[in-house]
Amino acid sequence: MERNAYFDNARTILIFLVVFGHLIQPFVADSLGMNTLYTWVYIFHMPAFILVSGFFARGAGDSKYIWKLVNKLLMPYVIFQTLYTGFYYLIGKTGWQASLIYPQWSLWFLISLFCWHLLLEYFKRMKPAIGISLALLIGIVVGYFGEIGHTLSLSRTFVFFPFFLIGYWLTEEQLMLVKKKAVKIAGIAIMVLFAVLIYYLPEINTGWLLASKSYGDLGVESYGGFVRLLVYAGSALMVISVLAWIPQQRIKGVTHLGTRTLYVYLLHGFFIQYFREAGIFSVDGPIDVIGLAAISAGIVYLLAWKPVLGIFQPLIEGRTTLLREKLN
Numbered sequence: 005m006e007r008n009a010y011f012d013n014a015r016t017i018l019i020f021l022v023v024f025g026h027l028i029q030p031f032v033a034d035s036l037g038m039n040t041l042y043t044w045v046y047i048f049h050m051p052a053f054i055l056v057s058g059f060f061a062r063g064a065g066d067s068k069y070i071w072k073l074v075n076k077l078l079m080p081y082v083i084f085q086t087l088y089t090g091f092y093y094l095i096g097k098t099g100w101q102a103s104l105i106y107p108q109w110s111l112w113f114l115i116s117l118f119c120w121h122l123l124l125e126y127f128k129r130m131k132p133a134i135g136i137s138l139a140l141l142i143g144i145v146v147g148y149f150g151e152i153g154h155t156l157s158l159s160r161t162f163v164f165f166p167f168f169l170i171g172y173w174l175t176e177e178q179l180m181l182v183k184k185k186a187v188k189i190a191g192i193a194i195m196v197l198f199a200v201l202i203y204y205l206p207e208i209n210t211g212w213l214l215a216s217k218s219y220g221d222l223g224v225e226s227y228g229g230f231v232r233l234l235v236y237a238g239s240a241l242m243v244i245s246v247l248a249w250i251p252q253q254r255i256k257g258v259t260h261l262g263t264r265t266l267y268v269y270l271l272h273g274f275f276i277q278y279f280r281e282a283g284i285f286s287v288d289g290p291i292d293v294i295g296l297a298a299i300s301a302g303i304v305y306l307l308a309w310k311p312v313l314g315i316f317q318p319l320i321e322g323r324t325t326l327l328r329e330k331l332n
Contacts, residue, residue, distance in 0.1 A: 008176075009254040012262025014056055016304075017250060019265040021049040024300040026110070026276045031287040032210075038287060040203045046213040047198060048242035051167045054120075055243060058171025059179065061121055073118055080320050081107070081114040084270055087319075091274060095281045105156050110273055112157035112216075119161045120168040132173040139166040140236065144229045150218040163215035166236070167243070182248040191245030198242060213239075264308040267320060271307045 025045045032042045081104075088108040092100030102108050107115055127135040146152045146162045153159050181187065202208060211217040212235050219228025261268075279285060287293060306312060314326035 007263070009259050010180075010250060010252045011056060011059070012259045013252075013255060014052070014247065014250045015262035015265045016258055018049055018053045018056070019261070019268050020300060020304050021045050022053070022110075022269065023272045023276070023303050024297055025049060026272070027279070027285075027296050027300050028287070028293070030280055031285075035287065036203065038293070039207065040199060041293070043202045043208055043210060043213070044195075044199050046210060047239055048246050050213075051164065051239045052243045052246060054164050054167040055171035055174075057117060058120070058168035059174055061124060061168070061172050070121065073121055075322055077114045077118040079322060080266075080270060081111055083319050084108075084114075085111055088273060088277075092277065095278055097277060097281055106154060107157055108273075109277070110269065112154075112160055113269065115157045116161040116164065119157075120165055123161075123165060124169070124172060127169055128172065136166060136169055136173070139169050140233075143236070144232050147219040147222075147228050147232055148225070150220050153218060153221075154216050157216075159217070160215045163232070167239075179247070182244055183252065184248075187244065188248045191248040194241050194245040198238065261304060261308045264313060267313055267316060268304050268307045270320060271312075271316065272303050275303055 025042060028038060028042055032039045085102065085104055085108055088111065089100060089102055092108070127139065130138070143163045143166055146159060152162070182191075209222055211222050212231065219225045219231075222228065222231075224231055285292075285296065285299075287296070310326065314329075317326050318324050
């Protein structure tokens with residue numbers, strides 16, 4: 005069956021934003037414009053990525069499927085946790101030591117994705133409205149407990165799970181409702197509105213969007229649950245607005261990248277962390293931002309290049325099929 009180009013286009017765009025967001029992060033503190041761009045991207049890019057991941061979690065609960073996830077997610081986590089720890093030491097990054105229970109940087113996603121599939125075994129037995137409401141409640145409540153944080157990515161697992169669960173329950177027909185003209189027009193207004201609000205309102209602590217800190221750490225312990233509910237609502241609106249503008253047709257040179265996002269996700273950190281430690285880039289104007297966007301696109305293309313896939317397939321998939329194809 006031919007893959008749906010819409011979903012691969014969505015994955016391609018979202019993985020580009022992951023790389024771009026990580027690349028511009030060091031320049032956020034010194035520029036209101038960069039802070040606006042960074043915060044705007046972070047409101048929706050991981051929730052959207054997680055929702056799309058949930059949409060394809062159709063085999064959740066099957067024992068063979070769970071074992072497949074162990075090989076697909078947990079084994080690469082162990083391997084890349086070790087590789088990143090060694091790499092951080094080599095480039096002189098502070099805090100390079102990390103045990104398996106404290107994910108290095110972006111590797112949290114692998115643990116959380118595995119846990120989301122496990123949680124589905126229980127939540128899929130509930131009616132969608134009840135399950136999603138419960139997931140939202142849990143995501144709000146965990147913020148009151150400082151003990152639930154970066155360890156094994158527990159905070160992010162619970163906070164982002166509602167998006168995964170919503171994606172699981174969505175049908176393709178329901179998801180494609182975002183392509184209606186009215187939704188697309190409203191989406192433009194919403195995206196512009198959020199950009200203006202971020203620019204002019206007091207600075208937003210991006211810890212709310214990263215979902216790894218407690219309300220106490222974010223300085224609003226008493227009313228943190230209300231703020232998280234607002235963040236959920238804002239992220240949902242932005243996810244709908246962005247997905248409304250994802251192209252549905254196959255785009256030459258772009259769409260196929262959506263089938264290789266795991267490679268980009270796992271490998272791009274070697275570039276980003278080296279760039280940060282070496283202080284290679286600076287941002288002095290819009291041209292520099294465009295340049296960083298071009299570099300981000302280049303990283304995505306490089307890491308999704310078939311020869312690169314062949315080299316790292318044994319580490320990421322535990323297979324050598326691409327290498328054997330090359331040799332034959």
